[in-house]
Amino acid sequence: MSITYIGARVGMFILVVWLATTVIFFLPRIASDRNPVRERMIMMAATGNLSTGMEKVVAAYERDYGLDQPLYLQYIRYLSSVLRGDLNVSLIRHPTTVMDLIQERMPWTLGLVGFSILVAFALGSLSGATLAWPGAPTWLKGVLPIFLTLSPIPYFMLAFFLIFIFAVRHEWQPEWWPMLPIAGASKVGTIYDGWDLARVWDVVRHSILPASSIILSQVGFWALGMRGMMITTAGEDYVTLAQMRGLRPDRIFGQYGMRNALLPQLTSLALAMSLIVSGVILVEYIFRYPGMGSLLFDAIAGFDYFVIYGVVLVLIIFVATATLVLDLVYPLIDPRVRRAA
């Protein structure tokens, strides 16, 4: 892996983060002239939480956050605070900082995204590879079209179907039909100290439906890509040679077939990252899963400006980082790229 390759990738990462932060700073200001702090104050006044001296408070806020300064100064101030990891304070849950809120929610999102991608990627790639190889089981051929049909459907749409089937009671369901929870990540009102088995089971139960709706939609996508690559790989000379050398079929399948066909899948994963994360955000919101998605939704509902900004920024940086990691890992597992780079 050469310095130029790493440099280009890191440069791309910086460009993505900088451009994204710039776009989300300027676009809303061009599109409207709302003042989130003033609006928040008016809202509080309307509910009787704040009666006198509102103007003073607004002015203090504007001074504190530099909202009264010219746009380019605000921009510089904003960039430097982002670099410092300072994402301001929640307007609703003042004085909790946005960073604290995000740190509380991020592990749930990371867990859900990581787990779902891993399972979907493994399941999809394995079944896709099997399908392209001679002697694929018939049932798998029958299942693939089902998953292919599910693959264009947004995750959170599948979430509704899963809720309909597995989370609400209908007359057609027999007694033993499983009912899974649809709200939150653990049972409401239970306080756990530490991670015992009961708590793990509770968390797993609550994650089944959100994770399934992501996995169901992704498996078809990975299977289709893997199948295409594996068909090409199966026709390669080195596979024929391996067969002639009398290597064990599972070794040819794994070491000669899958290992080579898997590489373009990783490129697809890097490209699909942003879509996957957008999808997961919506799934979290549907299931009230305590991750970034619910945080974002609550912030939108209450027009908690800084929280919206912070969540969006962290998501963008998260996706850019994941893409960078995949880009840097790629040459390590593909010698051809290593040499070319």
Added chain:
Amino acid sequence: MQDQSAETGQSSAAIRASSEADEARSYSAWSQIWYYFLHERMLTAGVLMLVALLALWLIGGQLVDPKGAEPISGPQAAPPQAKYWLGTDFNGRQILPLMIHGAPLTLRIGLYAGIVGLGVGIILGFIAGYMRGTVDAIVRIISDVFITIPSLAVLVVVASTIKEGAGLSVNAMGLIVASLAWMWPTRVIRAQVLSMRESNYVEVARLNGMGDFEIIFRELMPNLLPFLAASFVGAMASGILAAVGLEALGLGPQHEPTLGMTIYWSIYYGALLSNWWWWYVPPTILVAWIFVTLYLIASGLDKWANPRLRQSL
């Protein structure tokens, strides 16, 4: 000239005799299209699903009173029954007219995204692929950057800032999501132009003294048509995906019953916990239907454009 046509007539007769599959290829564009329709099951299924969707809008719109989509036109949260086929929502809107009214709105947003996405994609893709060099590098980097940025995140910031009172109109919504639907078309078209401009027939055209514009419009464009069509459908799908996502978060048009907004209201009024399934299941099915339709059409067109894919499936 006459000799030539006689010759082609002869040769096509020979081909007809030799194999049935080759037959369609030697015929006119229309019979070619017809051929693919009969043999491309994905494309056919997709087009049929689209026709069904349009029929729901056109015929359903005639049969069902649009007033039913307004609040308190029916009882509150009534399950499906003879009078209200798909039941009613919490505010007494009837679900069936709501769906018939809402589906075309969602499709319209997709149409904007398709048009803008493809238009920008064509311009950038052709400029990059044809001029190469620095321009190409810039276009490639910019489209890669925007592919990496989760567009839903950016759209959430924009939409939540603009949202005031009535929220966005359907048209504004369409334009906003369309502004981030151009990356994949640009990428695909650029790659195609890049490889096509090296092909022999472009070389011949250039040697014959054709100008750049003439080459683009008379040589490259016609050959790219299936790709362009597939890109258009792809941009539509990504636009609808973004729009439905924004709407489900409550950032869509507040007074228009788009499918995503219906989903938002159903969550807002607790339809999930109250088991008012008839409220959220129909819009979910319709949205899923739209995505499967677009996916089938895009895949079918892709296979048409890419004969190698045809064999492998």
